[in-house]
Structures are given as structure tokens and as C-alpha cells.
Amino acid sequence: MVTAAENEILTRVGPGTPMGRMMRRYWLPVCASEQVARPDGAPLRTKLLGENYVVFRDTSGRVGVMEEYCMHRRASLALARVEDNGIRCLYHGWKFGVDGEIQETPNHCDERFRRSQRAPAFPAREAGGLVWAYVGPREQEPLFQKYAFFDGPAENRLIFRLNIPANYLQLWEGGVDSSHVGILHCNLANPEWKIRPDFAPDFDDYTSVALANGDNAPEMELENTAYGFHYAARRKGPHTPDGGETYSARVTTVMLPTARIIPLTFYQFFLFEVPRDDVSTSTYIVCHGPRAFDRDKMKAVLGLDNERLWNERDCDYRATEENLWGQDRSVMDTVWSGLGGLGPEDASIGVSMGPIVERHKEVLVAADKAVVRLRERLLESVRRHEAGGAPFGLDIADYSRVRSLPDTTIPVGERWQDHLPDNMGLGARPTERVNN
Ligand code: FES
Ligand SMILES: [Fe+2]
Known part of the structure; x- marks a missing residue:
């Protein structure tokens, strides 16, 4: 449970604040x-x-x-x-x-x-x-950190910036919250749940966010890394042809102070939740894959094609209490959230919580494990920095082989970590390894 005092440390980013001091080191x-x-x-x-x-x-x-x-x-x-x-x-x-x-x-x-x-x-x-x-x-001045999306031709990369009127942490928490994916985003990820009983997962290049199955309460397995942590949302998998047990793992990777990698089948999303101030955030969505993207198609998939809510000129996300955070209740027979797309769903939920979430009032469950871990890792890094140490990951220059993992079927008894051999960080000190 985060106390009100810890929540202040986590969310205040101005000059002279502990989090602000730590974030300024990167x-x-x-x-x-x-x-x-x-x-x-x-x-x-x-x-x-x-x-x-x-x-x-x-x-x-x-x-x-x-x-x-x-x-x-x-x-x-x-x-x-x-x-x-x-x-x-x-x-x-x-x-x-x-x-x-x-x-x-x-x-x-x-x-x-x-x-x-x-x-x-x-x-x-x-x-x-x-x-x-x-x-x-x-x-x-620290090392300049390299990410996988720095490589390859520019057309294999798309960048969207959203200036969202909410504290960075509540937006970032949404990104390490696997159990919302099949619910808030069920239109794309899990429509068999409420919208379309005949749904078969769509493995189209752009919309490959569908979950391996409709299990909305995955088991969470977390592991700390030198730069933050990574975790697997673990769901029951199909039997192998010879009757063996499997599980499906979907792994998300988190790098302090603002980044995460979200897995999709054909490409990855690198997201950065960069605080503008205590109550607003610039979210950078970087789509990176093995071939060229069509910007308009990706915009539509992300639900960023509604100019009433967001445009590429000023990048401001215009969800407010007055416009019910962009919700259109008249379409909710077919669009479960009424929010029209992944981007508005995540952003509007974040804004709807108010500028800074009062975390001491929450009721947390096991599915929130990674959210809790994110807070713990941030607080730990801030404390270490306030005590004169280096914040997590500051001495790592190369993240280019750090990955996430889309839903992958793995025989029971095998480790999901073995599918991400470089995730402990290149040049990282492996001393941070803590299993849970
Ligand atoms: S305020 Fe005098 S030159 Fe800028
Ligand atoms: Fe989301």
C-alpha cells in the first residue's frame, strides 16, 4: 500500500523534489x-x-x-x-x-x-x-541510452506524441497492467468477452494485440532487472500434440525512469511517459517493426484519427470532464468502452482518475502486482539516489537487445525468461536479480 507521503514522492517531479531530482539524472x-x-x-x-x-x-x-x-x-x-x-x-x-x-x-x-x-x-x-x-x-551527464528503435530505416518507425492532462505515473501504471487489456481494450484484444461471441483473434500486422485466450485474470510473475523489472502475464495454454501442459506468457519490460516495451506479434511499442509537470505528461508512442508502417492505418488502430480529441499539430489530448473524456455512449452496443481505440481508452481512463491519483484510497488485488512493483522500483531508485547512489539503469548505455514478448506458448517447466536472454541488461550488474 502506498501511503499519502509516498504518493507525494512518486508523483511530484518539479525541481527540488526527490523524484524530480532523480528523473533529471537521465x-x-x-x-x-x-x-x-x-x-x-x-x-x-x-x-x-x-x-x-x-x-x-x-x-x-x-x-x-x-x-x-x-x-x-x-x-x-x-x-x-x-x-x-x-x-x-x-x-x-x-x-x-x-x-x-x-x-x-x-x-x-x-x-x-x-x-x-x-x-x-x-x-x-x-x-x-x-x-x-x-x-x-x-x-x-550520464551515458546516452540506445534503444532498439534507433536502428533500421526511419519508415519502420512511427512516433506519436500525446500531451495528456494527468500525472505520469497513472498513465505508466496502465502500461504495466495486463489485466485491463482484455477488458478496456476488449474490442481489439478480446471481443469474445462481451461484444462478439464468434470472435477469432486477428493476427493482422497492425491489430495483433489479441490475447492468446480470453483469460482476464492472468497470473503475474515478476523479476527485477538492473533498470527496473520485467513481468509475464501467465495464462493457461493449449495442450501440445502429445498432451503436454503449456502456458502462455506475455512479457512487458519496464525501464526507469519513464519507459516500457509493450509486445505485439509483428512489432513492438516503446512508450515513454515523460512528465511535463505534476499534472500533465507527454506520452511518446514509438511503433517499431521489421518493415515500413502506414501512418494513417496505425493512427486508426490507435484511435488517434479523431481530431476532436487529438491532432498532430499541437499533440494535446483534449479529454475533459466536460466532454466525458471523449466517450460516445451512443456507440456502446458495438464499441465496448465508447472511447474508440487503444490510445483514447488508455489516455481517457488516466485522465478520468483526476490529475493525481489518491493511491492510499485504492483497493488492490493480485492482478495489480506489476503496478505495485513499478511503484516500489521507483521509490527504491529515488531512495538510493537521495542517499547518494546512482538511480537504476543509469550506467547502462545499450538497451537495444532488451525486449518484450507477445503471447507465447511455452511448455510448463520452461522459463519465459529464456525467451528474453538479453533482458537482464547489457552492461548491467546482475546483482539486482530478485525473483518473486
Ligand atoms: S529579454 Fe532582453 S534580449 Fe531577451
Ligand atoms: Fe491499455
Whole structure:
């Protein structure tokens, strides 16, 4: 059970908070590369861990991440001109490079002043279609972590960003909650449950989320890793031709501070729940597979084709109490949730809980085991960091062979972990291994 005090630690991410301090130790996504595609294009305002930034691409194509408010007298650099390999504040024309160099100060002609100061720019990189920034203590810049979706041609990857008005943790918890998949998402994953008794799982490339069978109360098996944990939702499997017992395992992998890998048959979803502030989150959904995706088709599968709720221009998810979080009750004979698609189902449920869940009021059951583990691992990592240690996974540079596992039939007696031999983490210290 999470106490009210622990809930504060888990959910508050601003500067000076324990979670905020820990999250600032990692590289984090700040936007999709697409959002700042054009050199000298408009700066993009963004929020990260309770602070405001602008992201821009200079004339030479380099990305810069800078505090939003100009270091001179705090005008917003969202209004700035991006030109001649720098960003120029409109108010008095101070101009800064992506690395924080002060290039010009037209109202103050003292070159020594310019050389003696730096603008608040942060280390930034582009990889896997995302812009990443490190906004933690300068002298503690960590390894830049590589994920599998950094590899392969860009068309084998799709990125959707949703700015969702809810605390990051309740959205992330939904991602490690296997028992909701066959219920909230039953239209896609398990329609035989309530909607279509004649349902046969659809193993189409895009919609291969169907569960191996309709068991909505899987047994959960969890194992800690150096970077977080992974867990199998275990369901009874079919008999082998010679009558042997099997089980079906669906494995989800969690990497602190914001990531998880959700398994599908033909591709994987990498999700990052990046806090904008205590009550809003940028969810990055990265679809990554062995061949090119059709963006429109994936948008429809994810239910992100309803412009009333979400669009690619501002990425804001517009579910509110007033619009009943986007629910259309008139379609609930055929669309079980009335929320139309995986994305709105997960996002609207998260928003419907209120900005920050009051976790001490919950009634938890065995199916919530992975949700509990996520909280424990986050709290453990924060405590370790507050005591002067490194947070989980900070010393791992390569996650590219860490995987999740779609529903897989495994003979009883064999370990699901053997299907994910690299999940203990490359370069990771195996000392974190704890079976449960
Ligand atoms: S406030 Fe930006 S140059 Fe003066
Ligand atoms: Fe979900």
C-alpha cells in the first residue's frame, strides 16, 4: 500500500523534489524530431519536469534545447527569431547558439561580458526520431541510452506524441497492467468477452494485440532487472500434440525512469511517459517493426484519427470532464468502452482518475502486482539516489537487445525468461536479480 507521503514522492517531479531530482539524472525525450523539422523554423515550446523550454533547429540543422525565458529579462524565446546559427530574443536582440554561447548582445557592447556568461542551454541529441535532452547537473551527464528503435530505416518507425492532462505515473501504471487489456481494450484484444461471441483473434500486422485466450485474470510473475523489472502475464495454454501442459506468457519490460516495451506479434511499442509537470505528461508512442508502417492505418488502430480529441499539430489530448473524456455512449452496443481505440481508452481512463491519483484510497488485488512493483522500483531508485547512489539503469548505455514478448506458448517447466536472454541488461550488474 502506498501511503499519502509516498504518493507525494512518486508523483511530484518539479525541481527540488526527490523524484524530480532523480528523473533529471537521465536523458529524456523532449519532442519528436518532426516537430522541429525545419532549420531556422519556429521554436517549439515544451515542458519537462515542471520547467519550460524551447527546442529549435539552427541553420546548420543542429537542435538546441534552452530554458524558455531569455537570460536577460525573461522574454519568452518561443517568440524568438531562429537565424544565422542561433536563436535571437525579440526584446533586445540577444542571440544564443545551441551550445549556450552568447553570440550577440546589441544593447550591451562589451565582448568580455558575452564571453564570461553562458545562456541556459542543455545537452541535446537526436536519435530514433526523438529529440533528447539532459537537464540534470552538468557535471553528472550520464551515458546516452540506445534503444532498439534507433536502428533500421526511419519508415519502420512511427512516433506519436500525446500531451495528456494527468500525472505520469497513472498513465505508466496502465502500461504495466495486463489485466485491463482484455477488458478496456476488449474490442481489439478480446471481443469474445462481451461484444462478439464468434470472435477469432486477428493476427493482422497492425491489430495483433489479441490475447492468446480470453483469460482476464492472468497470473503475474515478476523479476527485477538492473533498470527496473520485467513481468509475464501467465495464462493457461493449449495442450501440445502429445498432451503436454503449456502456458502462455506475455512479457512487458519496464525501464526507469519513464519507459516500457509493450509486445505485439509483428512489432513492438516503446512508450515513454515523460512528465511535463505534476499534472500533465507527454506520452511518446514509438511503433517499431521489421518493415515500413502506414501512418494513417496505425493512427486508426490507435484511435488517434479523431481530431476532436487529438491532432498532430499541437499533440494535446483534449479529454475533459466536460466532454466525458471523449466517450460516445451512443456507440456502446458495438464499441465496448465508447472511447474508440487503444490510445483514447488508455489516455481517457488516466485522465478520468483526476490529475493525481489518491493511491492510499485504492483497493488492490493480485492482478495489480506489476503496478505495485513499478511503484516500489521507483521509490527504491529515488531512495538510493537521495542517499547518494546512482538511480537504476543509469550506467547502462545499450538497451537495444532488451525486449518484450507477445503471447507465447511455452511448455510448463520452461522459463519465459529464456525467451528474453538479453533482458537482464547489457552492461548491467546482475546483482539486482530478485525473483518473486
Ligand atoms: S529579454 Fe531577451 S534580449 Fe532582453
Ligand atoms: Fe491499455
